[in-house]
Amino acid sequence: MESKRSLIGEFTKGLIEENATFRMAIGMCPTLAVTTSLVNGFWMGVAVIFVLTFSNVFVSILRKVTPDEIRIPIFVILIATPVVIVELVMNAYLPEMYRLLGIFVPLIVVNCLIIARAEAFAYKNSVIRSALDGLGIGTGFMINLMVIGAIREFLGTGRLAFGSVAFPAEPLFEPMAVMLTPPGGFVTLGVLMAILNILVRRAQLRKAKASA
Amino acid sequence: MVKARRGSGGVPVPDKKELSGRMPIEDAGIPAELTLFLSQHTGAPSKPLVNVGDEVKRGQKIAEAQGAVSACLHAPTSGKVKAIEPRYQPVLGRESDAIVIAPDGEHALYEGLAPVGDDLEAISQDKIREVVRESGLVGLGGAAFPTAVKLQPPPDKKIDTYLLNGAECEPYLTADQKLMEEAAQDIVFGFRALMKGAGVEKGIICIEDNKPDAIRAMEEAAKPYPELEVAVLSHRYPRGGEKQLIEAVLGREVPPPPGLPLDVGVIVSNVGTAHALAVALKTGLPLVERIVSVTGEGVARPSNFRALIGTPVSYLIEKAGGFSGKPGKVILGGPMMGVAVKDTDVPVLKGTSGVLVLPAQAVKSEPVLPCVRCGRCVEACPMRLLPVWMAAYAENGYLEEAEKMRVMDCCECGVCSYVCPSRRPLTQSIRLAKSQIAAKRRAAAKK
Amino acid sequence: MTDRLLITSSPHIRAPKTVRGIMLDVVIALVPACVAAVIFFGVKALMVLVASTVSAVVSEYLYEKAVKRPVTVGDFSAVVTGVLLGLTLPPGVPLYVPIVGSAFAIVIAKQIFGGLGTNFVNPALAGRAFVLAAWPLHVTSAWLNPLTMDAATGATPLHAFKGGQAVGSLTDLLIGNRLGSLGETSAVAILLGGIYLLVRGVIDYRIPVAYLGTLGLGVFVFGKPGALFQGDPLRGILLGGALLGAFFMATDYVTSPVTPKGRTYFGIGAGLITLLIRYWGDYPEGVTYAILLMNLATPLIDRFVVPKYYGYMHDVEARRRAREGGR
Structure with a gap:
């Protein structure tokens, strides 16, 4: 069941159509846990793009020699490799961020988003396609984390911080503490999901009408 | 007097019986045409005994019962069979075969009719069952279940109580109420005959408390007979439903379908049925007419009529002074379970206890909103x-x-x-x- | 022939009560509580109530316009939600609290799940829970002294009561001369509204009776620290938001069970959770969370607490006979 999209399509489908968080609702654990700020979301997203792309490539390369019965353990080993790389690099060059993201970086190994793409896509498709799929889905995921993080950070602290610089300098309003807690994360996620669903459905309706 | 329980569920509904409740029963007279459906009742349709062009007389059998659950049919007046053809049957909601009679106005009685007598002691159980069967008696409360079937319970069922249903819990309708007020003696006679026919020792007459005159009349008429009692029920719809009546009066519950009242030792009949049996025994006249309330805010002069089976609804409405204002709905039966009809050409059936006309302004349809789970x-x-x-x-x-x-x-x-x-x-x-x-x-x- | 006749399925008449009429009854029943709040806490109370109500109605209108659904502002359910939310807030809160709370209640708790009839938690309580989590300080300390209307320091009587200390006279509690949220101070006003709803047949007596009964009994047994059966049930019920919750929040049709028996269980459950939170939890008051939790349990109650159908014992009997016959 080789994918029939154009190569560009393999990349762009991850942004909206097969958006990991909002459309497929996978990879929710880091989505809710680390998105208390825009910057957190960005770095977590970068880590996932890296891991997903390389794990997809590895799985795709070895797909012909992987026995079906034990493919999941093999996937996990293949995924763990880039994860360890990311973890060590982050620990070395971004120790502050590594401390903030904490356990969620090593936990990427068992993130269902990565395994899902390996199982559903890379295991059945060519290396080039798998790499583009990983990049696209990963980028979509990073954008999700950044959007959720930005909303939660802005509402929860009253401003957006980039390192030592914050914008605006003083909070515009009384921050809503709840947005930094898991319930705030769920609410943000749910609302964004609903909005995206409405937009996609309207686009499909328009398309159906135009073709009719 | 039997104390009735509250029973399960039910709602207080507006009474509206004051519209036609004070009007005495009048004879509706003979319309220009009578339509008698072969499917008047629950069960198999009857089989015609006459042909187009035949002369028939009042009380003459024109269709024979067919099968175990069925009832025969008689000509309500003298005249000529004009047609036997499908007509719109409102309760079934489709076309159904009917015998159409053009009355000759003579109203001549069929010669074969003979009174059985008015002394119950002298009439055997088998004779009563035969009269019930031959008179085409059905439940006159609405469902029109053949009465003969009820009187012959399977031998393994022990029936201990016969309930006479005069609850008339539907708003507006006053047919049973007026009958109880005006013909209490006949109803009690017919009820005792039904009890003898079914071999039941105890009878309870059940009436809702919004009909005090009827209660008084029935208590008076039942006084000489120790086996009869009157139960007064609170006014709450649907108290007069067969199962609800049994629950409220006896505290028994009929088993779920296909369970029948027989299974808990009870038979229920309508007061109109008892009255019709009394007429059949005393005069020999089978079931050819019934009491019909023509009521509702949409008729000029709400009335109670003794109408021949097959009388067109339009004729009755005309007799009741016609529509007052623009009619919205015409309903055969009461407002809760009655059937709305598309025009007034449809005839009165054996089970039609009322014709209800709601004015146009009362039947505005309201928007359906989502359920709010109010319970x-x-x-x-x-x-x-x-x-x-x-x-x-x-x-x-x-x-x-x-x-x-x-x-x-x-x-x-x-x-x-x-x-x-x-x-x-x-x-x-x-x-x-x-x-x-x-x-x-x-x-x-x-x- | 006659004019065209309408044909519909029976029944052909309908009871006079409509959803709109019911909601209007609830609004009327809330009037005494609102008036009491304005008398004790002045213009600030009025501002909070107006802000929450207007925000609720506007949110409903805007959302329904945005997603192109029929606008249902006319059914008064948004008004009820807005007023109820306002009544759960302290009089001194900044006005953005009721505004955001109402918007959350209507959009997130009610409309996103399909609007009236399909929301799974009481919108007003969800809104309160949200603002309580968002601005905990405002919602739990912006008290005003009644009548003088100056900012009050210190805890509400419920805090003191929880600690086993003496709290104001019963008269003050009944009339509402004490610290507290807008709608929880005057017991008389709430009771007046509650009785109106009961008389009009809008709410089922089972929920408030079961709820307040359980709570009162629990306070009597556990209310005094260190001793059993010496609590003060009356003050336990009058303090805090239990009355408002019992009559106006727990009785919300959409989020309470449909069967009479289920409603009794619902009330008892809410009473038990309120007790648990009050005496063994961190929060001073548990009414909000108690009712919200029971809202979540409602589908479960509806599934398992069903009336025995007419004639069921014949089936029971038949099964018993079949069992014995099979042996």
Whole structure:
């Protein structure tokens, strides 16, 4: 069941159509846990793009020699490799961020988003396609984390911080503490999901009408 | 006097009996045409005994009962058989064969009719059963179940109580009420005959407390007979439903379908049925006429008529002074369970206890809103079911789920739709699901 | 022939009560509580109530316009939600609290789940829970002294009561001369509204009776620290938001069970959770969370607490006979 999209399509489908968080609702654990700020979301997203792309490539390369019965353990080993790389690099060059993201970086190994793409896509498709799929889905995921993080950070602290610089300098309003807690994360996620669903459905309706 | 229980569910409904409640029963007279459906009753249609062009006389049998559950049919007046053809039968909601009679105005009695007598001691049980069968007696409360079938319970069922249903819990209708007020003696005679016919020792006459004159009349008439009692029920719809009546008066519950009142030792008949039997025994005249209330805010002069079976509804409305203003709905029966008809050409059936005309301004349709789960339908359901879920399953096509919620137990009394503040058509959805499930069962049985 | 006649399925008449009429009854029943709040806490109370109500109605209108659904502002359910939310807030809160709370209640708790009839938690309580989590300080300390209307320091009587200390006279509690949220101070006003709803047949007596009964009994047994059966049930019920919750929040049709028996269980459950939170939890008051939790349990109650259908004992009997016959 080789994918029939154009190569560009393999990349762009991850942004909206097969958006990991909002459309497929996978990879929710880091989505809710680390998105208390825009910057957190960005770095977590970068880590996932890296891991997903390389794990997809590895799985795709070895797909012909992987026995079906034990493919999941093999996937996990293949995924763990880039994860360890990311973890060590982050620990070395971004120790502050590594401390903030904490356990969620090593936990990427068992993130269902990565395994899902390996199982559903890379295991059945060519290396080039798998790499583009990983990049696209990963980028979509990073954008999700950044959007959720930005909303939660802005509402929860009253401003957006980039390192030592914050914008605006003083909070515009009384921050809503709840947005930094898991319930705030769920609410943000749910609302964004609903909005995206409405937009996609309207686009499909328009398309159906135009073709009719 | 028997103390009645509150019973399950039910709702207080507006009475509206004052419209026609004070009008004495009048003879409606002979219309220009009588339409007698072969399917007047529950069960198999009867088989015509006459041909087009035949002369018939009042009381002459014109169709014979066919099968175990059926009833025969008699000519209500003298005249000529004009046609035997399909006509629109409002209760079935489709065309059905009917004998159409053109009256000659003579109103001549059929020679073969002979009174049986007015001394019950002298009439045998078998004779009573024969008269019931030969008079085409059916339940006059609405469902029109052949009475002869009720009088012959299977030998293994022990019947201990006969209930005479004079509850008339539907708003507006006053046919039973007027009959009890004006013909209490005959009703009691007919009731005792029914009891003898069924071999039952104890009889209870059940009346709702909004008919004090009828209660007084019936108590007076029943006084000489120690085996008879009068039970006064509070006014609450659907108290007069067979199962609800048994629950309220005797505290017994009929088993779920296909259970029958027989299973708990009870037979229920309508007061009109008892009266018709009394007439048949005393004069020999079979069931050819009945009391019909023509009422509602949409008629000029609400009345109670003694009308020949087959009289067109339009004729009765004309007799009641015609429409007052623009009519919105014409309903055969009461407002809760009656059938709305598309025009007034339809005739009175044996089970038609009233013709209700609602004016146009009273039948504005209201928007149906989402269910707010207020639970009013659950509290009102006399069968203690959950209309809220049954209707939701039915609306979405989940027939099996609806069946699991015992949708087939529903008696279609209409209280759930009545109380719904969101104006949801619960009864309608449930009725639809019931007919679909019944069709499925029939298909499965055929295989 | 006659004019065209309408044909519909029976029944052909309907009870006079409509959803709109019911909601209007609830609004009327809330009037005494609102008036009491304005008398004790002045213009600030009025501002909070107006802000929450207007925000609720506007949110409903805007959302329904945005997603192109029929606008249902006319059914008064948004008004009820707005007023109820306002009544759960302290009089001194900044006005953005009721505005955001109402918007959350209507859009997130009610409309996103399909609007009236399909929301799974009480919108007003969800809104309160949200603002309580968002601005905990405002919602739990912006008290005003009644009548003088100056900012009050210190805890509400419920805190003191929880610690086993003496709290104001019963008269003050009944009339509402004490610290507290707008709608929880005047017991008389709430009771007046509650009785109106009961008389009009809008709410089922089972929920408030079961709820307040359980709570009162629990306070009597556990209310005094260190001793059993010496609590003060009356003050336990009058303090805090239990009355408002019992009559106006727990009785919300959409989020309470449909069967009479289920409603009794619902009330008892809410009473038990309120007790648990009050005496063994961190929060001073548990009414909000108690009712919200029971809202979540409602589908469960509806599934398992069903009335016995007419004639069920014949089926029971038949099964018993079949069992014995099979042996």
